[in-house]
Amino acid sequence: MRSVFVFTTGERGETVASLDRHLPQQRDPWTLDGNLYIEIDDEQTGYLFSDWDPDDVVILEAALGHHPTWAVQIDISGRIDGTAEVRQLVALLLEHGGVAIDDYSAHPWTLQEIDSGVVNAGLRFFDFRAYHELNRGQGSS
Numbered sequence: 001m002r003s004v005f006v007f008t009t010g011e012r013g014e015t016v017a018s019l020d021r022h023l024p025q026q027r028d029p030w031t032l033d034g035n036l037y038i039e040i041d042d043e044q045t046g047y048l049f050s051d052w053d054p055d056d057v058v059i060l061e062a063a064l065g066h067h068p069t070w071a072v073q074i075d076i077s078g079r080i081d082g083t084a085e086v087r088q089l090v091a092l093l094l095e096h097g098g099v100a101i102d103d104y105s106a107h108p109w110t111l112q113e114i115d116s117g118v119v120n121a122g123l124r125f126f127d128f129r130a131y132h133e134l135n136r137g138q139g140s141s
Helices: 012-022 054-064 083-093 111-116 128-134
Strands: 002-008 030-032 036-042 070-076 098-102
Touching: 002 083, 012 036, 012 070, 012 083, 036 083, 054 098, 070 083, 083 098, 083 111
Parallel strands: none
Antiparallel strands: 002 070, 002 098, 030 036, 036 070
């Protein structure tokens, strides 16, 4: 599974309500076409940041201007490419601001950067193909 974490500017309850509207009759997790699994993770009762590099958390805090205590975690099945589905869901969640972080870089991506195809350290948002190409032969996967 590949993962994307979305840190919205809205309140947690607003985000849950939005997910409920767009993915009705489900929760914990919400799913999109059986290929994206969406849930809220937090520091207090969940595992948010438990396996993050502390420097990556600092980068996130700088982008948001505060330390977030919860996020929407999107897990993407390896059975599909997932790029279009992830972009659609992230666009919905970041409609009013915030950032997303994928498995391939510590860069906090804004919706504007995602939509315009900004390249950071050789990667675009959720750019698993370029990531694997850049890390070929380095023992990374």
